[in-house]
Amino acid sequence: MRTLVRSAFKAAGLQITRLPKSDISLYEKLYSPETLAAKRFYNIGAGTFRHPFWTNLDFVSPWYAKAQGHVVHYDLMKCEPLPIEPGAELLYTSHTIEHVSEQAVANLFREAHRVLRAGGIFRVTTGPDADLDYPALMRGDEDHFYWDRSYVRPGTYEHIYHAPATSVPLAERWLHHVASQLAPNDKSDSPKKFHADEIMAILNDRSMEDALDYFTGLCSFNPKRPGNHISWWNKAKVARFLQEAGFSTVYNSGYGQSRAPVMRNTRHFDNTHPSMSLYVEAVKT
Secondary structure, X not given: OHHHXXXXXXXXXXXXXXXXXXXXXXXXXXXOHHHHHHOOEEEEOOOOOOOOOEEEEEOOOHHHOOOOOOEEEOOHHHOOOOOOOOOEEEEEEEOOHHHOOHHHHHHHHHHHHHHEEEEEEEEEEEOOEHHHHHHHHHOOOHHHXXXXXXXXXXXXXXXXXXXXXXXXXXXXXXXXOOOHHHOOOOOOOOOOOOOHHHHHHHHHHOOHHHHHHHHHHOOOOOOOOOOOOOOOEOHHHHHHHHHHOOOOEEEEOOOOOOOOHHHHOOOOOOOOOHHHOEEEEEEOO
8 A cells, every 4th residue: 555655646746755853853862842843943945854843934836836835825025024933943045046036045044044043054056056157158168058958857857867968959959057047948028138149249258246236136026937047156256145135144155064054954955956056044143
């Protein structure tokens, strides 16, 4: 019977996993029963994330329908207060801030500072890291842009990577990952699509930051395509936004290197495209 249930869930694109005892015992060692019962750990932009001690917040949309479950709807673009009672232990957001405006990110970071308890940790991961993506484009490093040569196995969320090169020029692939709706290979409506020669002319004429600001400044959030990228980030920019939100303790992190022991578990955290991601943490002091 157990095998039949697992097979049924797998066919529906879902997966049942049993948490190791060590996972549960680490939480029980570090946090009070009241904190665990109240699920004072929050994943913002949670996607497929599941954990019995965490509360998921996400933008509920048909775009993400198969990935979402047991989430509290929250629209970052409305710049409203987080639906979280003050006293949160941990906040985590992974590959979310690149999908919304800088104003929405600024509000999210301010709200994170407001709802965390003193000593609480906010971990931010996002991608692409502009400090990796931009130099890769400028040196023609096609292998860096592996993610648009993949497909999702039917009935799952498992990415399968394959070697054949795409016919889309590298500059247009880069732009699609920075300002999606401006790329010719994106189906979004846009008043302007930039082709490879135009993209490179702008990049050769401007600094990296100015060029990224120019492209993302032409983008707007489309609720029908919330997976598009409309803002750019590197570690320095994320840190600046966190500091402006009130965090005085901000530091660069890395894959699986959280100050919070439970967020070092890469089975649950930091498992989205680590080779092109950035990791920054902030502590409310």
